[in-house]
Amino acid sequence: MNRLFALPLFAAAALVAAPAAAQDAGGDKVRMVIVYGDDAAPAPTDPDEILVVARMPEGDRYRIPEALRFSEDPANMAWARRVEKLELVTRFGTNSCSTAGAGGFTGCTQQLIDAAYADKREGADVRFSALIAAARAERLSTIDADAASEQSRVEEIEREYMKRLEAERAGPTPDEVPTTQPGDAAPIMVPPGQ
Incomplete structure (x- = not known):
């Protein structure tokens, strides 16, 4: 009786194992390629090959892959962050903004003020003000030289005008006689004896 019961179980197990065995025997060759921007996708090298193409934006061509960008591994932690963690270990008590120790709440306001100043230092408006200050300094750096050259030009014009x-105020001298020549509209001052 056990044989009768075992035979159908053995047949059912063989039927279930057949598709699994077929999946284990690889037959299709699969190649995965990442293409950036408008680059052309490569052609399959084998007619039986399955080519899977992932198209990524052009801006990601030289970036670290997204799966590797963020890591909680301690080996990937920056030294500045490690130092901050060491500084936080002993922060408790007065001016610490913690629940441990007497007066721990007293540092919370200072912590908010420090965070606000840090945001202000790193904010975009500060960068714009720095750019404006640099442009203003560049413009003002040549203003003294430009003003000096303009002043000398104006002084030369004033000297010529004076x-x-x-000469006009002095007018013709008594020994100069106004004479006109044919074709002239205005008299020419010619000193006598010439």
Whole structure:
């Protein structure tokens, strides 16, 4: 009787194992390729090959893969963060903003103020003000030289104007006689004897 019961179980196990055995025997060759931007996908090298192409944005071409960007592994922790962790180990009591120790709450306000100043230092508006200050300094760096050259040009024009004005005020001298030549509209001052 045990044989009769075991025979159908053996046949059922063989039927279930047949598809699993077929899956274990690999027949298809699969190649996975990552393509960036508008690059062309490569052609399969074998007609039986299955080519899987993943298209990524052009900006990710030289970036660390997303799966590797964030890691909680202590070996990947920056030294600055390690130092911060060591500093936090002994922070308790007065001015610590913790529940441990007498007066632990007193440091919470200072911690908020420090965080606000850190945000202000790293904020985008600070960068804009730094850019504006740099542009203003660049513009003002040449203003003294430009003003000096403009001043010397104006002084030269004033000297020429003053010479001409003095010459006009002096007028013709008594020994100069105004004479006109044919074709001239205005009299020419010619000193006598010429």
